[in-house]
Amino acid sequence: MGRRFRFVLPACAAVILAGASTDASAQCGVSTSCRQCHEVEGKAPPDAASRWHADHSFGDLCPSCHGGDPSSNEQSIAHGTLGDPLAGEGKRCAACHAPSAGLVAAYAELRAGPAPPSRRAESGPPPEAPRTRPSRTRRNRVGASFATALAVAFAGLVAGDRRRRGERRPRRSAEPREGSRDVRPALVRETWSPYVAGGALGVVVAASLGVFGHRLSGGGAYQQIASAIGRVAFPSAMYFRHVVPAGAEWELACVAGALLGAFAAARASGSFRIRTMPDSGWVETFGPSVARRFAVGFLGAALAEFAAGIAGGCTASLAVSGGAALSPGAFLFMAGMFAGGIPVAWLVRRSRRAP
Amino acid sequence: MTFLPALGVGFAFGFLLQKAGLARYERIVRVFVFQDLTVLKFLLSALVVGAVGVRALIALDVATSVPVPATFPIGNAAGGVLFGAGMALSGFCPGTIAAGVGEGRIDYLVAGVAGLVAGALGFGLAYPVLAPLVARGAVAGLTLPDWLDLDPWLVVILFMEMAGLLFYLLERGRSAAER
Numbered sequence: 001m002g003r004r005f006r007f008v009l010p011a012c013a014a015v016i017l018a019g020a021s022t023d024a025s026a027q028c029g030v031s032t033s034c035r036q037c038h039e040v041e042g043k044a045p046p047d048a049a050s051r052w053h054a055d056h057s058f059g060d061l062c063p064s065c066h067g068g069d070p071s072s073n074e075q076s077i078a079h080g081t082l083g084d085p086l087a088g089e090g091k092r093c094a095a096c097h098a099p100s101a102g103l104v105a106a107y108a109e110l111r112a113g114p115a116p117p118s119r120r121a122e123s124g125p126p127p128e129a130p131r132t133r134p135s136r137t138r139r140n141r142v143g144a145s146f147a148t149a150l151a152v153a154f155a156g157l158v159a160g161d162r163r164r165r166g167e168r169r170p171r172r173s174a175e176p177r178e179g180s181r182d183v184r185p186a187l188v189r190e191t192w193s194p195y196v197a198g199g200a201l202g203v204v205v206a207a208s209l210g211v212f213g214h215r216l217s218g219g220g221a222y223q224q225i226a227s228a229i230g231r232v233a234f235p236s237a238m239y240f241r242h243v244v245p246a247g248a249e250w251e252l253a254c255v256a257g258a259l260l261g262a263f264a265a266a267r268a269s270g271s272f273r274i275r276t277m278p279d280s281g282w283v284e285t286f287g288p289s290v291a292r293r294f295a296v297g298f299l300g301a302a303l304a305e306f307a308a309g310i311a312g313g314c315t316a317s318l319a320v321s322g323g324a325a326l327s328p329g330a331f332l333f334m335a336g337m338f339a340g341g342i343p344v345a346w347l348v349r350r351s352r353r354a355p
Numbered sequence: 356m357t358f359l360p361a362l363g364v365g366f367a368f369g370f371l372l373q374k375a376g377l378a379r380y381e382r383i384v385r386v387f388v389f390q391d392l393t394v395l396k397f398l399l400s401a402l403v404v405g406a407v408g409v410r411a412l413i414a415l416d417v418a419t420s421v422p423v424p425a426t427f428p429i430g431n432a433a434g435g436v437l438f439g440a441g442m443a444l445s446g447f448c449p450g451t452i453a454a455g456v457g458e459g460r461i462d463y464l465v466a467g468v469a470g471l472v473a474g475a476l477g478f479g480l481a482y483p484v485l486a487p488l489v490a491r492g493a494v495a496g497l498t499l500p501d502w503l504d505l506d507p508w509l510v511v512i513l514f515m516e517m518a519g520l521l522f523y524l525l526e527r528g529r530s531a532a533e534r
Contacts, residue, residue, distance in 0.1 A: 258366070280381050327424050
């Protein structure tokens with residue numbers, strides 16, 4: 001029992017971090033009658049082999065899922081309000097798992113415990129309070145030297161290029177200059193420089209994260225839609241009722257906004273047009289069949305959304321939003337994205353030469 | 356009241372995706388064969404500006420709690436690989452599907468949206484099996500400055516420099532090719 005209590009404190013913090021209800025956090029550190037009877041006295045012990053119990057047995061959390069009165073040792077009172085843990089629309093799990101966090105991320109956060117204030121690199125010696133500061137200063141100094149060296153090398157490269165170009169009028173290759181001349185031509189222009197559009201998205205992402213406290217969302221809304229279907233079609237599946245319960249307003253409104261924004265952008269440049277096939281690049285590889293376009297598109301979209309579930313987000317919510325917040329997971333996701341995309345794109349391209 | 360901010364953020368997102376031409380099949384696919392790096396330039400520009408912006412908002416005490424997605428290496432990487440494969444196959448990613456529908460594309464509306472919903476349904480059904488596998492080694496709220504044990508601003512500056520250098524070399528190569 002003493003060993004298990006080591007996990008109670010971090011678990012409390014994790015529960016609070018995940019947006020726990022007061023009910024759940026109030027249980028932390030309190031020895032419940034549930035554990036007295038079912039664990040200490042071993043009466044009808046919970047199935048320790050089941051994944052579910054193993055993962056949720058880090059604290060006195062039984063009542064959060066099962067209900068009942070944990071303060072009473074009288075079985076009739078303690079069991080008086082017991083209920084089915086999986087009953088109730090998104091109720092009992094949602095008490096601990098923030099609904100919008102959803103997905104694997106909620107599960108991952110629960111398993112991980114609270115975020116450490118600072119972690120050293122894996123290979124370093126175990127953290128010691130007095131030694132952390134000087135070591136961090138030294139690391140910062142090394143990092144700053146590297147940054148300075150990189151800046152000098154960059155400046156040298158630019159200067160060298162300038163000199164080599166000699167008397168020729170320097171041709172500006174970057175578009176930002178052109179884009180900032182006037183608002184109207186920019187609005188009606190069909191395509192913006194990726195640097196300008198990407199930079200502007202960066203401002204939006206920073207505002208979204210910093211001011212509103214929400215990630216940019218691309219695939220979250222479809223999880224909501226799928227969950228609404230899943231609750232009806234697969235009533236016993238835990239995920240639809242409890243991990244992604246109804247009511248993630250942010251994700252739905254974000255996708256609705258994206259739809260309107262793209263429509264406005266396309267109308268402004270006169271490029272809105274109803275069409276069923278990609279403008280270029282598709283027919284050369286896959287042929288003119290519309291059915292094939294729809295079948296391959298369906299497969300690709302399904303694969304991407306399934307993968308977004310595994311990764312804990314998509315390009316918008318993990319790569320861009322997580323990357324702007326400097327999450328290592330975002331960079332791992334992007335590396336994976338190219339590792340998966342390159343061979344597939346290469347195979348698709350190669351099949352182009354086939355008859 | 357999150358509806359209006361979310362709508363506004365989404366509007367800007369869709370607008371910029373459309374203006375960058377990312378709702379086109381060829382644009383998305385050609386980044387993976389290194390023939391059109393628009394996606395990479397767009398993504399990295401957003402990341403650099405976003406990272407600076409987030410740090411600035413924290414420094415100005417505007418941002419109190421910035422949501423940092425949990426890092427769980429197996430899930431992040433494996434999910435990324437499958438995501439990239441799906442993207443390279445169809446030219447879709449969840450955000451660009453909304454942008455594609457906005458510019459009038461029926462394949463995005465029908466195949467794309469149906470595929471996304473089907474994929475999310477599939478994931479939901481597989482969740483009890485998948486979640487314990489991919490959530491292994493998870494760390495909540497981890498950031499690169501924590502992990503590298505460096506000052507956050509230093510990490511941002513290094514990231515800016517590397518992205519800037521990459522952009523410069525790309526544009527230099529492009530203008531050399533044009534000449």
